[in-house]
Amino acid sequence: MPVGALVVVTGPPGAGKSVVGRALADRFDRSVLVAGDEFFGFLARGRIDPWLPESHAQNEIVTRAAALATGEYVRGGYMTVYDGVIGPWLLETFALATGLQSLEYVILQPSVERCVDNVRTRTGHAFSDEGATRKMHDEFANATIDRRHVVIEPPDGVDAVVDLVLSGVAEGRFRYDVRSPGVPRGDPAS
Numbered sequence: 244m245p246v247g248a249l250v251v252v253t254g255p256p257g258a259g260k261s262v263v264g265r266a267l268a269d270r271f272d273r274s275v276l277v278a279g280d281e282f283f284g285f286l287a288r289g290r291i292d293p294w295l296p297e298s299h300a301q302n303e304i305v306t307r308a309a310a311l312a313t314g315e316y317v318r319g320g321y322m323t324v325y326d327g328v329i330g331p332w333l334l335e336t337f338a339l340a341t342g343l344q345s346l347e348y349v350i351l352q353p354s355v356e357r358c359v360d361n362v363r364t365r366t367g368h369a370f371s372d373e374g375a376t377r378k379m380h381d382e383f384a385n386a387t388i389d390r391r392h393v394v395i396e397p398p399d400g401v402d403a404v405v406d407l408v409l410s411g412v413a414e415g416r417f418r419y420d421v422r423s424p425g426v427p428r429g430d431p432a433s
Contacts, residue, residue, distance in 0.1 A: 279327015
């Protein structure tokens, strides 16, 4: 993988984004792990839970802010891993705001029950809403995106998932070419 590349590791809550993102960043000598959830923490007042329908404008602002920072790390020559909820519905917004020509976009999609169990049993994480987990899982499962970006039922063990991501990156499976708004994408949606 070239120096100064970006891998977005996304999916619903409990999919393993943070654990996989950390392990992926640890595989490189010069890397950055951008924890996308932290950008929601910058909202001091007037924050709307990001899974609620009325949060759309807020989510776009936070997504662009996170993408701008992420793009700077990539341009600085760091292997950059973004761990956070960037659903296909926000991918173009995020990608354009990075200022990059391409990125690697990986959706981890375990079963809804696995995600709910992971959210319920994890420690050191403030998010524990089962209803929101199920809602976001459904949104990812039903989103329009080229299925090559989706890792359904990732294997057990973080190293196995990281190996799968790295091999998919090497093969070009997860590549997302950033285009100007309005330019048709060549990717088939399914």
